[in-house]
Amino acid sequence: MSGGIHPTAVIEDGAQLHDSVTIGAYSIIGAGVELGADCVVGPHVVLRGPMRVGEGNRFFQFCSVGEISQDLTARDDDDTRVEIGDRNTFREYVTVQRGTLKDKAVTRIGSNNLLMNQVHVAHDCSIGNGTVLANGASLAGHVDIEDHVILGGFTLVHQFCRLGTHCFTGGGSIVLRDVPPWVMSEGSPASPRGINKEGLRRRGFSADQIGEVQGLYKLLYRENRRLADVRELLSERAERSELAAQLLAFLERSKRSVQR
Numbered sequence: 001m002s003g004g005i006h007p008t009a010v011i012e013d014g015a016q017l018h019d020s021v022t023i024g025a026y027s028i029i030g031a032g033v034e035l036g037a038d039c040v041v042g043p044h045v046v047l048r049g050p051m052r053v054g055e056g057n058r059f060f061q062f063c064s065v066g067e068i069s070q071d072l073t074a075r076d077d078d079d080t081r082v083e084i085g086d087r088n089t090f091r092e093y094v095t096v097q098r099g100t101l102k103d104k105a106v107t108r109i110g111s112n113n114l115l116m117n118q119v120h121v122a123h124d125c126s127i128g129n130g131t132v133l134a135n136g137a138s139l140a141g142h143v144d145i146e147d148h149v150i151l152g153g154f155t156l157v158h159q160f161c162r163l164g165t166h167c168f169t170g171g172g173s174i175v176l177r178d179v180p181p182w183v184m185s186e187g188s189p190a191s192p193r194g195i196n197k198e199g200l201r202r203r204g205f206s207a208d209q210i211g212e213v214q215g216l217y218k219l220l221y222r223e224n225r226r227l228a229d230v231r232e233l234l235s236e237r238a239e240r241s242e243l244a245a246q247l248l249a250f251l252e253r254s255k256r257s258v259q260r
Contacts, residue, residue, distance in 0.1 A: 054086040063090050069097040069123030085111035096121040164250050168196040177259045182213045192221055192259050212243050
């Protein structure tokens with residue numbers, strides 16, 4: 001789509017828009033919003049600053065992005081913000097809220113992500129690259145989503161949870177603990193169901209790598225080992241295995257403990 005601003009759109013003083021940006025009817029772009037090249041904002045969208053948005057993002061109708069959080073401590077004049085990378089898609093009724101002063105003060109979304117209808121991203125969350133959050137998925141505050149994660153429709157994620165790279169949740173899951181890399185989980189509360197084998201295959205993992213991931217899953221979940229013993233074994237393998245080192249680093253960063 002070529003750049004252009006609909007005459008009914010409201011662009012507040014202090015907003016910075018690249019010349020190629022398209023703004024639809026009745027949308028509001030607040031002061032402190034920066035929109036990069038080739039962004040497309042549909043009708044009836046509200047973008048509030050401070051917020052920096054990279055290139056090639058698309059916001060469908062009725063999105064609300066950059067508003068203050070629903071945390072009771074949040075105030076309009078708090079020095080908090082949203083940062084968004086490139087080529088993300090925000091479908092209808094997506095809400096993304098600013099960070100809070102009690103944590104990082106910023107909500108971050110990387111690049112090449114798809115946030116489907118009615119997804120909610122609360123304050124101080126961090127989303128990596130190449131993720132898919134299906135319809136109705138909701139992140140409570142302080143959630144970290146690593147690269148290439150897929151959340152099934154209406155997945156609910158508890159605050160302070162971390163979801164590791166390439167993990168996958170089934171529809172309607174309630175995530176109360178950290179989900180390690182590559183793991184498929186499902187249920188209420190969500191529990192591990194195996195590895196995301198098809199997702200790994202689609203993203204170029206070799207048969208040997210997938211086999212190693214299966215071995216790491218077995219080590220973590222099928223051998224009835226204490227988590228401390230799992231860490232010790234992973235530390236022995238980490239020097240010769242990038243995947244083992246990746247899993248060990250995830251376990252060591254866990255704040256809410258991992259699904260068991």
